[in-house]
Amino acid sequence: MQNFLLTLRFDGSAFCGWQAQPNGPTVQDTLEHAILRVTGEPVRVTGCSRTDAGVHAREYVCNFRSDTKVPAARLPAALNSYLPGQIAVLGCREAAPEFNARFDCKAKTYRYHIHNAPERDPFLLRRALLERHPLDEALLAREAAAFLGTHDFASLRAAGGSAKTSVRTVSRFDVQREGGEVHFYVRADGFLYHMARIMVGTLLEIARGRLPQGSIPEILAARDRSRAGPTAPAEGLMLWEVEY
């Protein structure tokens, strides 16, 4: 039995998130169905992350164990022929027998995409948050720096997650503007439920003047979800990079 590591890319707008569930199609369900078609084996795939409905992935890593004789190098094209266009298998290789895409993940980077313009762009539909208020990216970068380092992120965690501790280490929080588009890049050793989206929602409240500048250290110290901003919409979020 081999342990296959798959690298995926998916447009999350067509799915109810990664994890198999009864309310609609998920990336996991769809992928497992394609693996069954190619290998003849019903398998369970382990994903690097539960992603929310509507969240995208530029790079998503998962693994599954199989006795298939299809070589790893041929699996991407074989699986893609059974997958809808919103999911692509970009690569496949054999991993160590004990490799686990969820537990062995050392760091993840998410990108949050904001379209900062007076009117929407059809090519960013379901891929970016439209924010009409002009954003000051230098201000955002200064405020976001308060998230860097090791903190208890209990204020930036939605109810419903399963993590035992809410302490995480954020090692990157970049704010980049390209014309009318603003991108946040956040890297951490792990993300609590909705943490990336609440960080973005909090920064946007500061940018809009609804939360005071310099308030993130106090929000973190409070360990109280009600102190942070709202959860930014899923559509702007994309899993950007996964490190092992």
Next chain:
Amino acid sequence: MQNFLLTLRFDGSAFCGWQAQPNGPTVQDTLEHAILRVTGEPVRVTGCSRTDAGVHAREYVCNFRSDTKVPAARLPAALNSYLPGQIAVLGCREAAPEFNARFDCKAKTYRYHIHNAPERDPFLLRRALLERHPLDEALLAREAAAFLGTHDFASLRAAGGSAKTSVRTVSRFDVQREGGEVHFYVRADGFLYHMARIMVGTLLEIARGRLPQGSIPEILAARDRSRAGPTAPAEGLMLWEVEY
């Protein structure tokens, strides 16, 4: 009565092209319906171009005459509130009474987008042609140069167009690679029915070795559609810029 010039952007994958027709939703129908909702007037909109089903527009210009009291500066937001997310009105201004978006157009630029990679990209679904054969952009640029200038493009014209003459002047044909994506930019004083897509299809046949290098001058001279390559798929084509 005022003559309003609208600038649009649309994702053509949701529409049966620009022009009103009975087989499904078109951009023109959808826009005229939104104008009716905003102004209370049934209007006919004149577009700069018939675009085929699935063809996109980064910049599309159209005009309509109306007695509305809504100022031009407020029309984009008003219309966008009635339009689906696949269409956006980016701007509106009052034009000269005789302005006609179709007949006054001096030049159009189309972009054709090719994803040149072994596997598809979900974020380019219905927005680019997937071409797995590695393309040599220097070769493509050399071959494409044969289209530049004033020629009879009868060999690159599909049956069904209404143009009286098939002579057109191509003033730009650039080939640009950015990583795994190749873009063609074609500017002309006008395009015959399917002309941009047949130019691309012909270049791809040369790149694939199915038509000989250097054959474009002969294809043009033949004035015979059967000599050129196939019509490249609509999904890769985008109206990029319109000049008046």
